[in-house]
Amino acid sequence: MIWQWTTYKGYRLRAPEEFNSSEIIGGCGPGKWGNRLVPDSILGVDIGPACDIHDYTYLIGKTEEEKTNADIELFANGFRIIKQKSKNRLMSFFRAVILTWYFLAVAYGGEFHYH
Numbered sequence: 317m318i319w320q321w322t323t324y325k326g327y328r329l330r331a332p333e334e335f336n337s338s339e340i341i342g343g344c345g346p347g348k349w350g351n352r353l354v355p356d357s358i359l360g361v362d363i364g365p366a367c368d369i370h371d372y373t374y375l376i377g378k379t380e381e382e383k384t385n386a387d388i389e390l391f392a393n394g395f396r397i398i399k400q401k402s403k404n405r406l407m408s409f410f411r412a413v414i415l416t417w418y419f420l421a422v423a424y425g426g427e428f429h430y431h
Contacts, residue, residue, distance in 0.1 A: 317373070317382050319389065325365040327400065329393040332373055339375060340368045344418065354418065358394075358411045361401040363418075366393035370422070387426065391419040 318333045344367035345354035356364035370393075373386035394415045402408035 363394040
């Protein structure tokens, strides 16, 4: 999988070169009740675009390395959004801490949803 810079939903993010937003399955949560536990918004900042790209990479990925890269890019793209949208450093810090939990959740628990 080759990653490139793209503009998606008003953000400059990294996505697979074949990224197709029409194939996205749905936001940051794992679906149904899990969407309440893992919202698209972190303290008022919508990181849904980062999750959309992550969902797409989980859909097309084939190897463990591609899963790992998808998880890392979820964090990196989420942080790019947080940095753009946070007006003060303290809120940016708290949002980044929560984003770290998102990353750890997919890195260690995302195997079930990969593919």
